[in-house]
Amino acid sequence: NAGVMQNPRHLVRRRGQEARLRCSPMKGHSHVYWYRQLPEEGLKFMVYLQKENIIDESGMPKERFSAEFPKEGPSILRIQQVVRGDSAAYFCASSPRTGSSGNTIYFGEGSWLTVV
Amino acid sequence: AQTVTQSQPEMSVQEAETVTLSCTYDTSESDYYLFWYKQPPSRQMILVIRQEAYKQQNATENRFSVNFQKAAKSFSLKISDSQLGDAAMYFCAYRSSNSGNTPLVFGKGTRLSVIA
Numbered sequence: 043n044a045g046v047m048q049n050p051r052h053l054v055r056r057r058g059q060e061a062r063l064r065c066s067p068m069k070g071h072s073h074v075y076w077y078r079q080l081p082e083e084g085l086k087f088m089v090y091l092q093k094e095n096i097i098d099e100s101g102m103p104k105e106r107f108s109a110e111f112p113k114e115g116p117s118i119l120r121i122q123q124v125v126r127g128d129s130a131a132y133f134c135a136s137s138p139r140t141g142s143s144g145n146t147i148y149f150g151e152g153s154w155l156t157v158v
Numbered sequence: 159a160q161t162v163t164q165s166q167p168e169m170s171v172q173e174a175e176t177v178t179l180s181c182t183y184d185t186s187e188s189d190y191y192l193f194w195y196k197q198p199p200s201r202q203m204i205l206v207i208r209q210e211a212y213k214q215q216n217a218t219e220n221r222f223s224v225n226f227q228k229a230a231k232s233f234s235l236k237i238s239d240s241q242l243g244d245a246a247m248y249f250c251a252y253r254s255s256n257s258g259n260t261p262l263v264f265g266k267g268t269r270l271s272v273i274a
Contacts, residue, residue, distance in 0.1 A: 075261050084249055084264040085203070098261065131201060135262075147253075147262055149195075149203035 046071075046150035047116075048134050054156045061121040061128070063153045067136030074117045075147065076109055079131040091117060124157045131155075160185045162252050164265035171240045172273050178225075179235045179268045181250030189255040192226065192233045193262065198246040206248070209233065211255075237270075245272045 047066040055061050067074050072093055077085040090098040091111040102109065106124075111117040121128055131152045161184045171177035183192070194206040209217045209226050216224050221241075225234045237244055247269050251262040 077262075077264075084266040085262075087261040087263065090261050101261075133203060135203075146193075146205055146208065148205075151200070151202050154201075 048150035052154045063119040064116040065134030066116040071136035073137045075135040077133040129157045162265035166268045168269045170271040181233045191253040193251040194235045195249045196246045
């Protein structure tokens with residue numbers, strides 16, 4: 043049973059370009075979370091999605107950032123017009139469909155975005 | 159909003175010795191879940207241990223155990239017989255049990271070094 047799959051693992055973008063990060067949740071999981079980790083910091087929640095729905099985007103910057111989790115395919119975190127401050131590790135996590143917060147959240151290996 | 163505080167940015171322990179990592183949290187909720195995650199140099203987020211707030215018994219996983227003090231809102235992690243492979247960042251996390259699935263709230267982490 044494959045874990046949470048993220049790609050690319052490493053991404054380099056010039057300022058002003060777009061970055062797209064993809065996440066395939068664990069099999070049987072329909073809840074996806076995106077977190078950002080700045081250097082020497084903890085993980086900060088960005089957005090929580092279920093299939094075709096954004097449930098909680100309270101941690102998402104208001105501009106340039108968007109996320110989706112379509113009916114088919116992976117969840118996408120999209121950052122438009124990237125700036126140096128966007129350089130960070132972006133972690134995706136998933137949990138099962140059953141509505142219990144006791145369910146463990148499983149993390150992917152992260153995508154490292156470097157903006158030059 | 160809930161907050162998680164890890165007051166020890168760095169800790170070190172001799173191999174085979176025991177170390178305790180501190181975590182406190184702030185919440186007005188009575189039911190919730192607490193977690194410790196380990197992030198080794200590979201940056202993968204690995205679940206170490208979890209605790210349900212409604213359980214008085216402290217969780218234990220092999221060499222890892224917690225001291226959960228609900229009234230004090232304290233959730234420390236004890237690592238016994240420390241091994242070189244335990245060297246990592248350790249993050250304490252809180253998850254509300256309200257409204258089904260909810261995201262994790264992380265502390266800033268404690269960097270643990272293990273001295274041979």
